[in-house]
Amino acid sequence: MRTSRRARAGQYAALLAYLVFLAFPFLWLISTAFKPARELASLHPTWLPQDPTLDNFRQAFDEQPLLRAAANSLVAALGAAVIAVLIATPMAYVMARHRTRLAKAATGWVVVSQAFPFVLVIIPLFLVLKNLRLIDSVPGLIMVYVVWALPFALWMLVGYVRAVPAEMEEAAAVDGAGKVRTLVSITAPLLAPGIVATALFAFISAWNEFFFALVLLKTPEKQTLPVVLTHFLGAEGVADLGPLAAAAFLATIPSLVVFALIQKRITGGMLAGAVKS
Amino acid sequence: MTLATARKRSAKPAPRAGGQGRPVDHGAWFLVLPALIPILVLSVGPLLYGIVLAFTDAQSGRTEPTQWIGTLNFQDLLHDTLFWDSFRIGLVWAVGVTVPQFLLALGLALLLNEELRLRWLARALAIIPWAMPEVVVGIMWRLVYNPDAGILNETIRDLSLGDGRDWLSGLATALPAVIVVGIWAGMPQTTVALLAGLQNTPRELHEAAAMDGAGAWRRFRTVTWPALKPVALAITALNFIWNFNSFALVYVLTSGGPGGRTRLPMLFAYEEAFRYGQFGYAAAMGCVMVAVISVILAVQLVGRLRGGEDA
Numbered sequence: 001m002r003t004s005r006r007a008r009a010g011q012y013a014a015l016l017a018y019l020v021f022l023a024f025p026f027l028w029l030i031s032t033a034f035k036p037a038r039e040l041a042s043l044h045p046t047w048l049p050q051d052p053t054l055d056n057f058r059q060a061f062d063e064q065p066l067l068r069a070a071a072n073s074l075v076a077a078l079g080a081a082v083i084a085v086l087i088a089t090p091m092a093y094v095m096a097r098h099r100t101r102l103a104k105a106a107t108g109w110v111v112v113s114q115a116f117p118f119v120l121v122i123i124p125l126f127l128v129l130k131n132l133r134l135i136d137s138v139p140g141l142i143m144v145y146v147v148w149a150l151p152f153a154l155w156m157l158v159g160y161v162r163a164v165p166a167e168m169e170e171a172a173a174v175d176g177a178g179k180v181r182t183l184v185s186i187t188a189p190l191l192a193p194g195i196v197a198t199a200l201f202a203f204i205s206a207w208n209e210f211f212f213a214l215v216l217l218k219t220p221e222k223q224t225l226p227v228v229l230t231h232f233l234g235a236e237g238v239a240d241l242g243p244l245a246a247a248a249f250l251a252t253i254p255s256l257v258v259f260a261l262i263q264k265r266i267t268g269g270m271l272a273g274a275v276k277s
Numbered sequence: 278m279t280l281a282t283a284r285k286r287s288a289k290p291a292p293r294a295g296g297q298g299r300p301v302d303h304g305a306w307f308l309v310l311p312a313l314i315p316i317l318v319l320s321v322g323p324l325l326y327g328i329v330l331a332f333t334d335a336q337s338g339r340t341e342p343t344q345w346i347g348t349l350n351f352q353d354l355l356h357d358t359l360f361w362d363s364f365r366i367g368l369v370w371a372v373g374v375t376v377p378q379f380l381l382a383l384g385l386a387l388l389l390n391e392e393l394r395l396r397w398l399a400r401a402l403a404i405i406p407w408a409m410p411e412v413v414v415g416i417m418w419r420l421v422y423n424p425d426a427g428i429l430n431e432t433i434r435d436l437s438l439g440d441g442r443d444w445l446s447g448l449a450t451a452l453p454a455v456i457v458v459g460i461w462a463g464m465p466q467t468t469v470a471l472l473a474g475l476q477n478t479p480r481e482l483h484e485a486a487a488m489d490g491a492g493a494w495r496r497f498r499t500v501t502w503p504a505l506k507p508v509a510l511a512i513t514a515l516n517f518i519w520n521f522n523s524f525a526l527v528y529v530l531t532s533g534g535p536g537g538r539t540r541l542p543m544l545f546a547y548e549e550a551f552r553y554g555q556f557g558y559a560a561a562m563g564c565v566m567v568a569v570i571s572v573i574l575a576v577q578l579v580g581r582l583r584g585g586e587d588a
Contacts, residue, residue, distance in 0.1 A: 007493070015388050015395055018381075022402040025461065028428045029417040045431050087315065090308035098305060106309075113320065114515060115570060117522045119546040120563030123556050124326035125319065127335075147319040150312060208410035210525040215551055226412040230529060233416070241426055248416040252409050259408035 032245035033057070040241050056242035057250070060232070063243055066250070068221065069228035076138050076213075076224055077206035080145035084153050085199040087146070089191070092157030093183075097166065107158075110151040122215055129216065136218045144212050149202040156201065160194030161187075197265035204255045225251050331561040337554035350561035360562060362537060363545040364569075369452065370541060371521040374459035379513055381460065382467035387501075389468070390475045407465035415529025418458045419445065445531050451538045455530050462526060463519075467512055474508035475501065514574055521570060542566055 027047075032040070033056055035049040060066060095103040125144060126135065134140030164187055172182040210226040217223045229251055232244040331350055335343045354360055385403070389396055406414065421427050422444045430441025444454040478501055486496045524543040527533065533540030533548075542562065550559035 011388055011391060011393060012395075014384065015393055015399060018385050018388070019395065019399055019402060021461070022399070022405065022464070024428070025417050025421050026402075026405055028421050029413075032420050032426075040426055043425055044434075045426050045428060047428070087311035091312035094305045094308050102309065106313075109316065109321070115518050115567065115574075116324065117543055117546070117563050117566045118524070119543060119550060119559060120327040120567065121320065121323045123330060123550055123560050123563075124323035127556070128323065128326075143315075143319060147315050150316060150320075154312070204408065208412075210410070210412050210528075211547075214528075215547075226410050226525075229410075229412050229416065233419075233529070241420060241423065244416060245420055248413045252413050255408045255410065256405065259404060263404055 029245055029249055032241060033249045035242060037242060056246035059240070060243035060247040060250070063240070064228050064231055064247065065220070066225070066228065066247060069223055069225045070251075072138055072222060073207055073225040076141050076145060077203045079138075079142040080149055080206040081199045081203040083142065083146045084149040084202045085157075085195055088150055088153040088157055088198070089195055092154050093161050093187070095154065096158045096161035106154065110154050113151045118211055122212065126215060135216060136222060138217075138222060141213060141216050141224070144216065145202075145206045145209065148209070148212065149205060152205075153198050153202055156198045157191075157194065160191055160198070163194075164190045193265065197262045200258050200262045204258055207255055327560050328564060330557050331564045333557045335556040335560070337551075337556060339554075343557075346557070350558050351565070353558065354561055354565060359537070360542075360545060363540045363542045364566075366452065366538070366540060367521050367542040367566075370456060370459065370523075370527075370539075371517050373452075373456040374463065374520045375513060375516045377456075378460045378463050378467055378516065379509070382464050383471055383509075385464070385468045386471035386475055387497075389472055403465045403468055405465075406462050407469075409462075411462065411525035412529050414458065414462050415526050418461075419530060422454060446535045448535055448538055451531055451535055455527055455539050458526060458530060459520060459523070463516060467516060470508055470512045471505065474505045477508075478504035518570060518574070522566070 031048055034052040034054075036051055036053045036055060039046070039050060091106065095106050129135045129140045129143075132140075134143065168186055168190075169182050172186045173179075177185070208226065209224075213224045213227050214230075217227060220228075229244075229247055232240065232247055234240070332345060332347060333343045334346045334349075385399070389399060389403075409417075421429050424430055424441065424443040427441075429444070433439055433441040442450065444450045482500045483496060486500050491499065521541075522543055523541065524547065527539055527541055528544060528547075531539045533544045546559045546562045546566075549555045549562065
């Protein structure tokens, strides 16, 4: 399709404006992270650090237990991702292949669960976990994350299962393969990339999650990275900008890397789930 | 690719997967239980328990047993002006984020759908807000908004537009400032969803319309929008709910301040439950939030969706 030259110029101007809007906060975060204290105290901040330094990173690790927090986050996110996918995959398979009342109810739950304010779930969970002595513990947090990750894991996985032709399974059955054999040797390999993408998405979501972690984890040694990051803000918003920026930047890197790896699959998977019905 | 294949499959008159449906055999139950049990125990159960709690005087750390108090919490809520303030702020925030975000994301999606040179960069950048922890997004924008060392005020000073201000603690500027962050943070998902919707519309239709001499706006109205509408409605409804229930971003940016001007309902309920220990009262707030949101969505969307199907 031909587009006039003036329209093209307008399009590029608009795209440029979007690029600036999307990029500038992130560039500012990175720039702040590498600025020495002297430059941060200046009343006329510059776009780029004039005298880049790693002091802020050093100071960030001194001020808060970032490594331990990252380890907690890693355990919580990995645990949640693995368990969520292990239990969601079989259920998603049933939801995709059988249109029964159960599958419908599950689909309904997936949709409805998006509408609930977490506070309505977290208060009772808080009481239940307290009685189970799982409050203020990473395993307790994993349990919550698993259930929290299930709706979108099911959503994505149902889409991926639908993408595997049922005829292939039927052909295998005709050839005499049993149910389990069919699932293991036909369906599972085709589904594997989708399962991995779903797991990684669950991982990022849990790695980034804040509300449940804030409510459930009280002991500083057990807190996850997002919760520990807020400690940098200090009382009344008086913050040490350099270390704050450095720690925030570090906390983003894992999810940025993982997301970059699976970005196409995530968007594809979510939409495959969305367009299905 | 998965998307394309998935769509092709669902477009067909569904083989065995849909339609009449096969009965679930006993193996299926065995497959469903591992997920069903945690869902029932840790999601559906707590939800029902939460609704029950709304009718009790449950508090944290109290020794006397919890008592059933009927609708007392709801009666109190009715007269709690702070709660309704937060509710109003929540609605302003949800609309203020969802609507501009949709328009901006639609614009970006339309651009990304064109053969433009910097498209790859825009796509890459659009992913950043999506992958970032909300806490980091909040911290990052606090650095941008910082009255002295922030880039926003510095830019304003450079352009001689004034001295800038303390955006997040000004009574008038706090909510708009927070809304801008909300728009920024949620743009990627919306853009990606709309972009997929756009790529769903057949190119031939566009070309045919162009050949008939339809201008860009006319093509958008007659070809693009009708195809995009279902995706647009769904993502807007979800965004509205998510925004209304959001917490982390504003918690980090302002903690609800100044003077409660950005205190979203979730922040209010969180404080009530976990700072003041009023579990029953906070649960009642959650119930009211669900109820009102459901009604708004039912009225807004069901009506429109049905209208769309009839047309």
